[in-house]
Amino acid sequence: MEVRHNWTVKEVRELLEKPFMDLLFEAQLVHREHHPHNYVQVSTLLSIKTGACPEDCKYCPQSAHYSTDVEKERLMEVERVLDAAKKAKAAGSTRFCMGAAWKNPKERDMPYIKQIIAGVKEQGLETCMTLGMLTAQQAQELADAGLDYYNHNLDTSPEFYGKIITTRTYQDRLDTLSHIRDAGMKICSGGIIGMGENANDRAGLLTELANLPVHPESVPINMLVKVKGTPLENAEDVEPFDFIRLIAAARIMMPASAVRLSAGRENMNEQMQALCFMAGANSIFYGCKLLTTPNPSEDADMLLFDKLGINHQHVAQKPDEIEESKLLDRVVENVVSRPQKDDLFYDASL
Ligand code: SAM
Ligand code: DTB
Ligand code: SF4
Numbered sequence: 001m002e003v004r005h006n007w008t009v010k011e012v013r014e015l016l017e018k019p020f021m022d023l024l025f026e027a028q029l030v031h032r033e034h035h036p037h038n039y040v041q042v043s044t045l046l047s048i049k050t051g052a053c054p055e056d057c058k059y060c061p062q063s064a065h066y067s068t069d070v071e072k073e074r075l076m077e078v079e080r081v082l083d084a085a086k087k088a089k090a091a092g093s094t095r096f097c098m099g100a101a102w103k104n105p106k107e108r109d110m111p112y113i114k115q116i117i118a119g120v121k122e123q124g125l126e127t128c129m130t131l132g133m134l135t136a137q138q139a140q141e142l143a144d145a146g147l148d149y150y151n152h153n154l155d156t157s158p159e160f161y162g163k164i165i166t167t168r169t170y171q172d173r174l175d176t177l178s179h180i181r182d183a184g185m186k187i188c189s190g191g192i193i194g195m196g197e198n199a200n201d202r203a204g205l206l207t208e209l210a211n212l213p214v215h216p217e218s219v220p221i222n223m224l225v226k227v228k229g230t231p232l233e234n235a236e237d238v239e240p241f242d243f244i245r246l247i248a249a250a251r252i253m254m255p256a257s258a259v260r261l262s263a264g265r266e267n268m269n270e271q272m273q274a275l276c277f278m279a280g281a282n283s284i285f286y287g288c289k290l291l292t293t294p295n296p297s298e299d300a301d302m303l304l305f306d307k308l309g310i311n312h313q314h315v316a317q318k319p320d321e322i323e324e325s326k327l328l329d330r331v332v333e334n335v336v337s338r339p340q341k342d343d344l345f346y347d348a349s350l
Pocket of ligand 3: 053054055056057060061062063064100101102103132
């Protein structure tokens with residue numbers, strides 16, 4: 001299947017508005033063509049510098065512009081970070097993602113950051129950081145230090161963006177993404193649903209992500225965690241089916257990327273999460289805390305994975321499973337290509 005970088009918002013709206021079952025079915029087919037099925041990658045998050053952020057992102061409990069219950073904390077000592085990474089690995093995580101509530105890292109922070117990257121990698125974990133905007137030189141330094149992924153979200157559509165953040169522009173974010181790419185790191189970039197954006201904005205976010213010169217390797221789709229004290233604390237709930245549809249569209253538009261079912265799982269039941277996996281989500285944040293807000297416990301996630309027959313360790317798909325998946329594709333092709341009148345409806349007049 002052709003990997004596209006020329007989506008229009010109108011086309012994405014049409015994709016999102018397909019009958020739910022058709023959309024999920026298509027997404028699952030694309031998923032099986034590009035990824036091992038029944039596999040979900042898990043990453044653990046750690047906030048290495050919490051609160052007092054100069055940016056004004058209206059969703060964020062760590063912004064200094066709002067008064068929330070988040071207690072600000074200084075930069076975490078290297079040993080504490082490495083200890084948390086060790087625990088994450090022991091709990092079954094394969095990637096360790098570290099976040100700092102910064103506009104951007106300062107030069108004086110770079111030796112600390114490099115030390116952490118080396119220490120976490122030494123434990124056999126993939127590394128990811130989200131530290132705000134980067135210059136081209138900073139991106140290169142992080143890449144040279146061995147950082148695997150850098151997370152920097154577009155968050156929403158270019159049109160809605162100004163309603164959410166005024167202290168950095170959409171173009172600033174795109175520039176940081178191209179610095180990450182040029183430096184040779186993998187990109188993790190996605191957005192948030194539930195901030196009061198409309199259907200065009202949701203389609204617009206996916207359009208921007210899918211039309212980047214190279215698709216982000218990882219696309220986190222967050223459902224807003226409404227935090228008391230932030231301007232979005234009373235935002236309207238997201239319709240669960242609309243959220244699942246977005247996951248499916250992301251999967252179809254960026255077939256080879258990992259689609260991450262990110263923040264907001266505390267407010268999703270097991271069935272909704274299962275439908276997100278069916279729609280092509282194949283990674284999650286794992287562990288009872290995101291950066292500052294709660295996430296389902298490791299036990300709860302393992303129980304859900306057990307119920308669904310999902311594995312989360314790097315296990316190569318067995319040859320018979322791949323064959324089974326190809327066989328399914330052939331069955332599906334057969335069903336999809338049948339003429340309408342032959343479809344699976346029972347005609348009582350016959
Ligand atoms: N300060 C850095 C930055 O924003 O560039 C990195 C950390 S920031 C917390 C990482 C991402 O978390 C944001 O871009 C946003 O998409 C997501 N996020 C923050 N608060 C959230 C919330 N309340 N609900 C859902 N996602 C949130
Ligand atoms: C992303 O897209 N979601 C994560 C990660 N990247 C850094 C962060 C979610 C934060 C949710 C609010 C909090 O816990 O502070
Ligand atoms: Fe700061 Fe990141 Fe929160 Fe924005 S999302 S206020 S940049 S920590």
